[in-house]
Amino acid sequence: MDSHYDSRAEYHEIHMHGAWDRLRDLVRDTFGGIGSDGVIVDVGAGSGLGTLMLSGCTDAEIIALEPSTTMRAMMMARLDTLGILERVTVIPEPLPEGLRDLPGRVDGVIVAHMLGHLAEAERNGLFEWIATSLAPGRTALLTVSAEPSTEDTEPVVQERAVGRHLYRLTSHMQAPGRYEGLFEVIDRQRRVVRSLDDATSWHAVTVADIRTAVAGHNVQVTEPQPGVAQISAMAMS
Numbered sequence: 001m002d003s004h005y006d007s008r009a010e011y012h013e014i015h016m017h018g019a020w021d022r023l024r025d026l027v028r029d030t031f032g033g034i035g036s037d038g039v040i041v042d043v044g045a046g047s048g049l050g051t052l053m054l055s056g057c058t059d060a061e062i063i064a065l066e067p068s069t070t071m072r073a074m075m076m077a078r079l080d081t082l083g084i085l086e087r088v089t090v091i092p093e094p095l096p097e098g099l100r101d102l103p104g105r106v107d108g109v110i111v112a113h114m115l116g117h118l119a120e121a122e123r124n125g126l127f128e129w130i131a132t133s134l135a136p137g138r139t140a141l142l143t144v145s146a147e148p149s150t151e152d153t154e155p156v157v158q159e160r161a162v163g164r165h166l167y168r169l170t171s172h173m174q175a176p177g178r179y180e181g182l183f184e185v186i187d188r189q190r191r192v193v194r195s196l197d198d199a200t201s202w203h204a205v206t207v208a209d210i211r212t213a214v215a216g217h218n219v220q221v222t223e224p225q226p227g228v229a230q231i232s233a234m235a236m237s
């Protein structure tokens with residue numbers, strides 16, 4: 001499958017570290033106690049930054065679902081370098097088809113920075129699978145939009161130095177459901193030597209949307225920090 005990320009992976013992933021730093025404590029607190037008999041699914045795992053974080057805080061088996069060939073290649077290289085390939089099963093199918101390849105009972109799920117790519121029926125299918133597959137007492141962690149925005153946000157600029165170049169991402173969330181992004185590579189003379197448009201559709205998904213989707217299941221939905229939702233399966237009494 002040709003993915004939006006295949007040609008953008010090179011530029012995208014170096015700007016994700018801040019987002020993962022903000023999740024670090026929550027990932028450890030949510031999944032840290034899960035032992036080697038547990039299974040955690042990383043949905044839309046990308047280049048493996050979250051898979052890597054999971055592997056460092058739990059001994060659980062990990063299943064990483066990622067449809068982009070380039071992002072998967074980056075993840076595989078990262079896992080191999082760390083010597084943890086045998087702990088991670090990689091599934092290349094996108095949602096919704098990829099749900100068929102996931103186990104019916106899991107001990108944790110992480111869905112980071114990807115829900116906005118899914119159409120309503122696809123994400124509701126994902127929420128339904130989570131609500132019916134989480135083992136009692138276990139939790140899924142999902143990044144969401146802080147609130148449903150009806151207005152354009154201000155553009156955000158992120159920059160990383162890569163040797164003699166500066167890699168810049170200018171991102172602009174536009175209502176409704178549109179993301180405008182621009183990757184630029186800038187040399188020491190301030191010339192743009194390469195650039196790539198990153199525009200795509202991006203649906204705002206809130207904690208309230210998740211609550212509505214899983215109503216009637218034996219789960220609880222909480223917001224441990226702004227922009228993050230947790231779905232927790234009730235423990236057996």
Ligand SMILES: C[S@@+](CC[C@H](N)C(=O)[O-])C[C@H]1O[C@@H](n2cnc3c(N)ncnc32)[C@H](O)[C@@H]1O
Pocket residue numbers: 003005016043044045046047048049050065066067068071093094095096098111112113114117118
């Ligand atoms: C912004 S990246 C985030 C990657 C990773 N979760 C992270 O936070 O670093 C979004 C990821 O979602 C994946 N994705 C997009 N549509 C998908 C779908 N229908 N099913 C599964 N993954 C999808 C993309 O290939 C991409 O790797």
